[in-house]
Amino acid sequence: MFLARVRPLLPTPGALWVDPAAGRSTLDLYVWPDERTATPATWQEVRRAPGVHVGWAWHDDDGQAFWLTRDNPAAATAVVRETWLGTGTRHAVYETPEGPRLALVHCHGPCNHDADHLRHLAADLAACSPGPAAVFPDRLPGLHGIAFTYEEGRSALRRNDHLTTVSWDVPLRRSTAAALVAHAVRMAAAA
Structure with missing residues (x-):
């Protein structure tokens, strides 16, 4: 990105x-x-x-x-498994159908993205490389109304009144944060 x-x-x-x-x-x-x-x-x-x-x-x-x-070409094979909850939707993202889970994305309230955005997030997470520890920004230039927080192994992405939390199953590296930021940029561009 x-x-x-x-x-x-x-x-x-x-x-x-x-x-x-x-x-x-x-x-x-x-x-x-x-x-x-x-x-x-x-x-x-x-x-x-x-x-x-x-x-x-x-x-x-x-x-x-x-x-x-x-676009990440590996998104074509990524898998998103959804569970609808009474208060939102939980998405488990995987690199491949038989691969390990990479993250659990919980949309509190209506979803702000489609399955294509989540498949790209999964592909980006699968491609994460070892490196420095994650640095999650509070805000990004040009993404008005979007804020990031990180607490106890979970990231939160707040877009206006919508909250999405991400529980990570991959090591938190700088490339992990970049995958989440790219996800937020894709969501905002599609809105």
Whole structure:
């Protein structure tokens, strides 16, 4: 998952009336959560990248930005088993039908996502690599109304008045947090 920041092209030296750079821009892509190192990209590269989804744009102190998520091909084999409860829905997510459970997602009240979002979450969790401990953000740029909390082995994702809790069956690594953040971005983009 990337945070993309729009960088306008600098004016062309010596161009008086017709500047070829006017209104044009490039992108700086930041891999979440490391927003210190940018990879430059063009709009054409992003547009032509297979399975990349562009979220809505917003403006903040650093200019215009948007989130990019990518389809995970392993989502095609991921499994979501649902149990409807009186107060919501519980989703158990698995990498494969015979694989171990990766997480238990409990929607308190109506669900904010569809099975495709959960299959991508399962595929992203299955691909999590060993690494630093998880860092769960309180909020993300551009995701208004979405807040994250983490307590006692569970994460909570609050979107406006809806609460979703996640009980983790995988080690809590930075890549685990990135999978949850990508899930939130996909949910918000679909709304």
